[in-house]
Amino acid sequence: MRRIADIKYASAVLQWDQETYLPPMGAAFRGRQIATLSEIGHELFVKPSFGQLLRTLAEGNDLTGAELRNVQLTLEDYSKLEKYPSSFVRKMSEATSAAYHAWIEARRENSFKVFENKLEALVSLKKEEAQLLGFENHPYDALLNEFEKGATVAWLDGLFNDLKQPLGSLLSQILDRPAPEDGFLKQYFDKDAQWQLGLELLKIIGFNFKAGRQDISEHPFTTNFSAQDVRVTTRIDEHDFASMVWSCLHEGGHGLYEQGLPVDQYGLPRGEFCSLGIHESQSRLWENCVGRSESFIKYIMPLVKQYFPQLENINSHGLFAAVNKVQPSLIRTESDELTYHFHVMIRYEIEKKLIGGSLPVREIPEYWNSLYQELLGVAVPDDKSGCLQDIHWSHGSFGYFPTYTLGSLYAAQFYDSIGKSYPDLDQKIGAGNFGSIHQWLQSNVYQYGRNFTSGELCNKVTGSPLQLEYFQRYITEKYSHVYQMPI
């Protein structure tokens, strides 16, 4: 397992370099180097002798509980991979490569039509994949399960349904109130000063620079090559202050999780993250629950003004309100904590119908645009700012989007538990003291790695399964404060 991990992490180094430092002409050979490592890692994993070994170990009595769990989880992965005929793997790899290039081209031409055929082929393969993997009720369940073990259409339908109404009504209330002033966020902010501030913020929240680093990339991301080498990236827009700051905190949250995973479980499931939803809960907890709180902003305000004297006349409540402004918009990645989830619901609805067979690929733009009108009240002017905006489908990632919303929900529920453990949490944050949060996350989330599913973990550490009320309460309290509305 550790040998396979070495290869997987080597491939991650090559991908990190590709996003940060690769000279342009290096791209072609880099592509084949990464592909070769993936193949070799895959070949080592799917060896029948390895499967036999796993089954022998799983059935024996020689292992400790922790060892057995590692074997069981590995066997789970192994059994899943066994279901893919190699001809299918090849077809899928070709189809995603074609779809990705078609998507790039379609964006350039601002036309979904250019993407349509390749996406159609990919969707049909994803349906085939659902059949290969197997499911009980809905074929989309099989794909959801790949990104968030145990997630199903039945569960998510209920969750999104219960979320839609309260979020919608909160949104209308908000839109009736005067919007906070946020024009000052769009002044000129020097690149180097932003970079330095970003590093300071990562240090403040506890990111360990002896076991990680930050670099610049076009799209911010976090990756790791062991729990002792975690790389976060950021991008800097000199005319947008908030973008870099809260993106740093977001990636920093992912990074803290990866630095907290058990080092001695390198290469083993218990050394891996729990699920995408839980990973996202960690980024959102630091970006939003902590980072967009008034106490946190009060704490960092002197530092912010030291780097940016142009914000001298802004007080911390003003910055707090500005970075929590709600504004229905076209683009998911630029949206606020509230409307974000409508973007996710729209993609979920579309994916579910695509995989279920009730929505033909050619009708995506029309359906997409009607949902944006219905849920967010915005008119989509073209495909590029509509259904071509996300890279996910071109990668064949159907079932990924819901994990973003799950991340916010888990974050709110975890954060509620942290607040119960430390009633003076707000004062602690205001004083820049994050030790208690680290301690809670370390002993309740990080240390378990992939030992539990996200559902099991949530139940174990918060005392109940995932429930909407925590997020609802969190978001209602926040926006009542920002928009000065009665709760």
Added chain:
Amino acid sequence: MRRIADIKYASAVLQWDQETYLPPMGAAFRGRQIATLSEIGHELFVKPSFGQLLRTLAEGNDLTGAELRNVQLTLEDYSKLEKYPSSFVRKMSEATSAAYHAWIEARRENSFKVFENKLEALVSLKKEEAQLLGFENHPYDALLNEFEKGATVAWLDGLFNDLKQPLGSLLSQILDRPAPEDGFLKQYFDKDAQWQLGLELLKIIGFNFKAGRQDISEHPFTTNFSAQDVRVTTRIDEHDFASMVWSCLHEGGHGLYEQGLPVDQYGLPRGEFCSLGIHESQSRLWENCVGRSESFIKYIMPLVKQYFPQLENINSHGLFAAVNKVQPSLIRTESDELTYHFHVMIRYEIEKKLIGGSLPVREIPEYWNSLYQELLGVAVPDDKSGCLQDIHWSHGSFGYFPTYTLGSLYAAQFYDSIGKSYPDLDQKIGAGNFGSIHQWLQSNVYQYGRNFTSGELCNKVTGSPLQLEYFQRYITEKYSHVYQMPI
């Protein structure tokens, strides 16, 4: 072969990252990741089925000349690796790892004694390796051949012997003359300005930043992950102007070679560099023949003064003389173009006697110190600035050092041929026009990759085998000019 190359280059990316960006705690897992990639690359290469394929191809009639050459060279590597029993490979890997750590420790304690036992074990394994590889006359020949195909004790003894007398007499002449003023090189030179100047110089000599980049590392080096992704590194000493500038030109010369190797031969011998000696000839040609010439310095002088107004009162002859100052010293890597070769000869003598069995490891310090006294007239005060200064032995690299001198000799001989092809070479350089040099190197060195041995290449493109007279003439002319002596 390309699959193996992918793994080899992936490992090179991990090593490059290790020297440039790796956070300190990442070192342990990075070590095992690199080790795993090496193992996998090795396993793929030594498969008996691969050897069988190579032999079938080599004996058949189906290949073009170029294809056949690739097969023959690969078979040569394969047959060599076949000679190593896996038990020997493991012993060697353990011994070098132990020796490396002992060397680090010995340097810290400034005591060769701490290194002695591990080095002894390593030398005894290197003797065993020489027997495994086989040789005609001297066991050291087998090791020399690993770094420079065809190099032998008989040949190098003659070469060094013929070099020692004229270099020694030139050195005494020089030491009788007043030394050029070079104190101004040791002022304060801002780091960022040095970095920018380094990038400009790389651009000036033609390094392609679309197919490569420069970064900072503790020890400057060049590596590549294809001919289209070549990474050079530099280090910056804020109290030494010359160190960064000529190190950039040196690594830039290595980098130009790697960028010039045939892209379509990726992973094949014809896509690899010829030999270490030829690689070093490329760095020295740009660093010394071009870079330390008065024409080149005249050309870059305005740029230098633009970055460093503190050099306003220095003229180009003054800078030329300063960076060509000859000074016998203790440390090889800091020495000038003349005394450098005495450092190499000393290491060569010691290695030859160690592998030949006439020098016990424990006597290295005494012998080292006596040779420094004899050849350079300097007294070695301690082991750290003496026989512990180089990393090579701790890596098991016996036979490497001579390639440094060979590099200078090949550079001078190539440069002589370039000068014959372009009689106005000096004017071209003075005008910043390096196209002719590139063209000559591309068609006489780069394009052949590893197709010829260094000896064959030299003969083919300069019309004669390696001869001392070119270097002697080059160095005599340079220093007569610097020291205003009659030739």
